[in-house]
Amino acid sequence: MSEVVKKFMYLNRKAPYGTIYAWEALEVVLIGAAFDQDVSVMFLDDGVYQLTKGQDTKAIGMKNFSPTFRTLGDYEVKKIYVDRASLEARGLTQEDLVEIAWEDFETEEEIENIVEVIDSARVGELMNESDAIFSF
């Protein structure tokens, strides 16, 4: 464990499958887990489509990386934020999104779902509070 813990934010604004951004972001989050930082993942704009339930890519011949999101809690990701206005513009609600659980293996503290829908003003604040933003 490094002495300095920084707040890392991974900010996602692209839909899955149409471009490689979503998959690349997920790869970087998983790699970044090795650095023991305070990590959050933010979904804005078309990025909210990454979290939809029931993705099934067998007919398009691409890897379905949606199940990997459900493991993020095991990769140091403490918080997942979704912009409410982005959901609303797309006719979506939190019901349409996957749930992601989190557990601290040392303290056995558990959180059933770390996906939190927040207002745009809060998105801006959280960006300000971050030490580093990784943009996708």
Next chain:
Amino acid sequence: MSILHTVNKSPFERNALESCLKFATDGSAVLLFEDGVYAALKGTAVEPHVSDALGRLKVYVLGPDLQARGFSAERIIEGISVVDYAGFVDLAAENGKVQAWL
């Protein structure tokens, strides 16, 4: 000669759909695929735009791309037809030309 217009970009990120709907003449066919399928969903900010176009254009959406993104046919705006890859080929064959709004 009729044109099949294809849109593969999200309507929230690019103006491909907007331009397509602006320039496609009455009776043309429009196929939404890849990230373009998001335009076919009910309850979005672009639904009024798409619904208006349904009065004068035939709109199709590619099923496999919808399924990949987690949406079933029930989420689609009424009047839009879901097609599979064979249907995509048929549309391309039925229309003399294809204009891809990339």
